[in-house]
Amino acid sequence: MIIVMSGDASDQQVDAVVNKIKGFGLDVNISRGTERTVIGAIGDERKLDAEMFDSMPGVEQSMHIVKPYKIVAREWHKENTVIDIKGVKLGGNQIQIISGPCSVETQEQMDESAKFVSESGCHLMRGGAFKPRTSPYTFQGAGVEGLAMFRKAADRYNLPIVTELMDVRMLDTFLEYDVDVIQIGTRNMQNFDLLKEVGRVNKPVILKRGMAATISEWLMAAEYIAAGGNHNIIFCERGVRSYETYYRNMLDITAIPVLKKETHLPVIIDPSHAGGKAWMVPALSRAAIAAGADGLLIESHPRPCEAWCDADQALSPEELKKLMGEMAGIASVIGRTL
Numbered sequence: 540m541i542i543v544m545s546g547d548a549s550d551q552q553v554d555a556v557v558n559k560i561k562g563f564g565l566d567v568n569i570s571r572g573t574e575r576t577v578i579g580a581i582g583d584e585r586k587l588d589a590e591m592f593d594s595m596p597g598v599e600q601s602m603h604i605v606k607p608y609k610i611v612a613r614e615w616h617k618e619n620t621v622i623d624i625k626g627v628k629l630g631g632n633q634i635q636i637i638s639g640p641c642s643v644e645t646q647e648q649m650d651e652s653a654k655f656v657s658e659s660g661c662h663l664m665r666g667g668a669f670k671p672r673t674s675p676y677t678f679q680g681a682g683v684e685g686l687a688m689f690r691k692a693a694d695r696y697n698l699p700i701v702t703e704l705m706d707v708r709m710l711d712t713f714l715e716y717d718v719d720v721i722q723i724g725t726r727n728m729q730n731f732d733l734l735k736e737v738g739r740v741n742k743p744v745i746l747k748r749g750m751a752a753t754i755s756e757w758l759m760a761a762e763y764i765a766a767g768g769n770h771n772i773i774f775c776e777r778g779v780r781s782y783e784t785y786y787r788n789m790l791d792i793t794a795i796p797v798l799k800k801e802t803h804l805p806v807i808i809d810p811s812h813a814g815g816k817a818w819m820v821p822a823l824s825r826a827a828i829a830a831g832a833d834g835l836l837i838e839s840h841p842r843p844c845e846a847w848c849d850a851d852q853a854l855s856p857e858e859l860k861k862l863m864g865e866m867a868g869i870a871s872v873i874g875r876t877l
């Protein structure tokens with residue numbers, strides 16, 4: 540961190556800043572110019588915060604010179620991280636499509652879903668048993684029974700399962716049902732206590748972007764998980780809130796190359812919650828793959844118009860199959876497989 544003192548800062552004010560830095564166990568380098576004195580903190584500057592110095596007398600401005608995140612940063616880990624989900628590799632050359640319904644409804648719906656998701660060529664399945672709904676009066680998810688239905692249906696087709704954890708009290712139940720990938724939804728991206736808890740388990744985590752989160756906040760949220768020891772984190776961009784009402788959320792395709800530069804962890808895209816309409820999903824999916832996404836999270840349903848949740852954005856089995864073919868074409872153009 541660098542602290543720039545104002546032109547008229549006194550020696551006492553410089554000393555106060557130096558002592559504060561030393562109090563955190565860091566060393567200092569003082570550079571006295573003709574107009575300004577600049578103090579550099581030497582050591583792990585992540586312990587320091589600009590706010591600590593900005594309010595001190597004589598300080599003009601302070602700034603970090605290294606990234607506030609470390610474990611998730613590509614700076615510290617050059618190679619792409621490939622996450623192994625029961626033998627399915629996410630983050631390597633093969634692009635992974637995770638599909639399934641928004642929510643687990645019935646055993647029959649899950650059996651049908653697992654069948655067509657597998658037959659369309661997907662290697663992972665999604666489905667929410669605990670749903671974060673805007674209204675408390677709408678379907679809240681099938682709960683633990685839903686996890687059982689999901690597990691049973693997916694096991695028949697050897698599909699690892701992805702499902703959302705909202706409440707830390709359900710974590711043990713998720714482990715009991717051997718949930719393969721824990722999804723942290725957009726509304727919980729900065730639920731730091733939840734992030735710390737999933738950081739302590741040995742399960743891959745899909746961390747969705749908060750609907751109004753900056754990329755830096757998102758990386759810091761991932762760092763919370765990583766700091767607990769769990770480095771199996773997958774970033775999922777699902778669109779951010781914008782002024783536009785035509786679609787549900789604004790898909791930030793730009794986040795893909797930015798994250799690929801900033802982190803070694805895999806990046807996937809959820810075109811369903813971005814567009815909010817099934818007819819937009821193919822275009823957004825193709826764009827995401829062309830832009831370098833490592834995977835996609837796509838909602839589908841055996842009969843979309845009967846879905847209990849997010850019916851408008853669910854692809855039918857036929858639509859998913861067609862899209863898989865289109866995505867395979869784009870993947871091959873950029874030297875990847877599906």
Ligand code: PEP
Binds near residue numbers: 667671723724725809
């Ligand atoms: C979901 O994937 O079912 C979901 C609720 O997504 P998000 O957290 O992105 O809204």
Ligand code: MN
Binds near residue numbers: 641642812838848849
């Ligand atoms: Mn949904």
